[in-house]
Amino acid sequence: MKIFFIIFTAILLIAVSATFFFMRRPGLSQYEYLRNPQIRFMENQPVIVVEANGDPNEVGGKAFSLLFKTYFKIKGAQKGPKQPAPRARWPLELETKKTEWKGLYAMPVPQKTAELPMVKTQPGLTVRLDTWEYGQVAEILHIGTYDSEKATISRLAAFINKNGYTIIGDHEEEYIKGPGKFLKGNPEKYLTIIRYRVQKGL
Secondary structure, three states: OHHHHHHHHHHHHHHHHHHHHHHOOOOHHHHHHHHOOEEEEEOOEEEEEEEEEOOHHHHHHHHHHHHHHHHOOOOOOOOHHHOOOOEEEEOOOOOOOHHHOEEEEEEEOOOOOOOOOOOOOOOOEEEEEEEEOOEEEEEEEEEOOHHHOHHHHHHHHHHHHHOOEEEOOOEEEEEEEOOOOOOOOOHHHOEEEEEEEEEEOO
8 A cells, every 4th residue: 555655656756747847937137138049058968858759739648748758767867856858859840740740758857867767658758868958048938838939930930040040950949838637727828949050141
């Protein structure tokens, strides 16, 4: 009975934390500066990566569940309000059929993280420790549904081109506020940072 209680508590903690992440309501003022495209420097970041192929609407939930389950077993990883926001990279062209998409769902971890804890994975999902390269990045805040990102992405691409930069990395999204594990919230108020690695003068 005691073991069952411990397992149930752990599962509940992960579910609640995942819901907190995506449903949390950070003040929009914190990201107001990103309503317009910006270029800045980012340090390389060690991350947990869960790789999943297929429509994000179908495999995304499982991928994020495994991501959070792994993250919460890492010693020294920040929990609660100071947790980093999850993110994802999409290596293939965004025009690719969603059923053929490849998603790299990630969560930043402490620099000293040397290995991942043992976790049970599901068929079609893999989890690994990696380092994402950054350097110069171009970013913009998207407010609203994921399906309405196209105009925001176009604004960012035009800004990159106008300022003499070239995209050298995958499409990346950082999920500041979005659907929780149990509640979808209001999709019109989702907050997503859209990001590309860029280089000047290519």
